Amino acid sequence: ELAEKISKDLAYKAWNKRGELNRSVPSIKEALEEAQKIYVGPKPEGAENYVPSDGSALQEAEKTEHSHLGPIVLMDVRDNIGGGSTADSTHILKVAQEMKIDGYLQTLYDPESVELCVNAGEGAEVTIDVGGKTDNMHGEPITITGTVKRIHDGKYEEHRPNHGGQRFFDDGERVRFDTNDGKTIILTSLRTGNTAREQIYSMGIKPENYKVIVAKGVSSPRPAYHPIASEIIVVNTPGVTSADLSTFEYKNIRKSLYPFQEPDYPPNSNE
Numbered sequence: 445e446l447a448e449k450i451s452k453d454l455a456y457k458a459w460n461k462r463g464e465l466n467r468s469v470p471s472i473k474e475a476l477e478e479a480q481k482i483y484v485g486p487k488p489e490g491a492e493n494y495v496p497s498d499g500s501a502l503q504e505a506e507k508t509e510h511s512h513l514g515p516i517v518l519m520d521v522r523d524n525i526g527g528g529s530t531a532d533s534t535h536i537l538k539v540a541q542e543m544k545i546d547g548y549l550q551t552l553y554d555p556e557s558v559e560l561c562v563n564a565g566e567g568a569e570v571t572i573d574v575g576g577k578t579d580n581m582h583g584e585p586i587t588i589t590g591t592v593k594r595i596h597d598g599k600y601e602e603h604r605p606n607h608g609g610q611r612f613f614d615d616g617e618r619v620r621f622d623t624n625d626g627k628t629i630i631l632t633s634l635r636t637g638n639t640a641r642e643q644i645y646s647m648g649i650k651p652e653n654y655k656v657i658v659a660k661g662v663s664s665p666r667p668a669y670h671p672i673a674s675e676i677i678v679v680n681t682p683g684v685t686s687a688d689l690s691t692f693e694y695k696n697i698r699k700s701l702y703p704f705q706e707p708d709y710p711p712n713s714n715e
Contacts (some may be wrong), residue, residue: 466687466703468680472539475679479516479656480545482675487514487652492671515549515654517673521662522683523582524637529660531635534575534583535681536658537627541586546626547655551615551643553578555633561592561619568592572621574629582683590623594647598632602640604671607664613640620647628654638665641672662687 458465470478491510523533531553540548552575564570570592573585598615616634623629630647638659644651651657652672659665662678670676682691689703700707 462702469678471680472536473543475518475677476536476540476543476545476656478677479518479675480543483516483655484512484674486654487672487674489650489652493673512674514652514672514674515657517657517659517665517669517676519662519665519676519678520658520660520681520683521678522681522686523660524662524664524683524685525635525660526637526664527685529683529685530578530582531632531637531660532575532578532582533660533681533683534586535683536679537575537586537629538583540627540656541588541625544625545656547653548627548658549630549644549649549651549654549656550627550658551630551632551636551638551660553633553635554631555616557621558617558619558631558633561621561631562595562617564592566592566595574621574631579684588621588623588625588627588629590621590625590627592619593622593628594620596620596647598634600640600642600646602642604641605667606641607639607667610639613643615643618647620649637661639668641668 488510493508493511518536520533520536523529523531525531534552537550554574554577556577557572557574560572561570569590571587571589573587576583576585596618598618600613602611602613613636614634615632615636618630618632621629621631628649638661641651657669659669666676680688697704699705
């Protein structure tokens with residue numbers, strides 16, 4: 445009886461918050477424009493935002509003398525690897541390229557491009573088409589020109605707080621690629637998320653010095669990037685893990701089903 449009452453109370457609370465759970469978030473262009481507007485400068489070496497002792501991530505950074513400094517982290521929630529996405533979405537990169545944004549950092553799953561860069565060797569300048577090769581939901585390959593800065597076996601160890609407390613990671617053979625227009629792309633040969641900052645440090649990169657960092661996910665990157673971000677912005681990107689249910693096609697959908705229609709059977713906490 446108690447369990448039934450608690451479950452109904454939880455359902456009632458969730459129902460009353462349904463609008464908040466389906467709130468709109470910025471488009472890619474809006475998020476990048478906001479990032480350009482609010483970015484101040486790099487976070488001082490060794491300085492970090494407050495993180496709770498239990499390792500959990502806060503929605504917003506607690507204000508300190510340096511919390512306004514550091515990169516703007518854009519959460520590519522529709523390319524959430526933990527939710528089954530492809531790890532090669534190029535939607536944000538495409539717009540960033542069109543807007544001529546520099547100081548930009550992200551990872552992309554692209555074993556084909558990794559192989560091309562490895563064959564070219566460190567220091568080689570090449571033109572390659574990266575990302576967007578798995579399906580038609582996560583963008584098209586983007587042409588970039590730049591330098592193969594580093595080739596790495598993809599294994600690294602993280603000692604900082606991170607989602608799930610994982611210690612050992614493997615991106616597969618990977619490449620740091622610095623483009624001629626001021627972007628750094630880490631190309632991986634395994635589908636991996638962005639849950640550990642050591643993923644970046646181990647490639648000889650200081651993420652604190654970048655203006656915009658794209659992190660794939662909605663919650664898992666937060667423990668890693670909250671300490672250095674001046675702002676975290678959730679971005680409305682297309683993709684298989686979209687929280688915007690209107691972006692999918694449906695068959696045999698029942699009536700009435702929220703959020704497609706407003707049902708006439710809201711739960712009652714007293715029943």
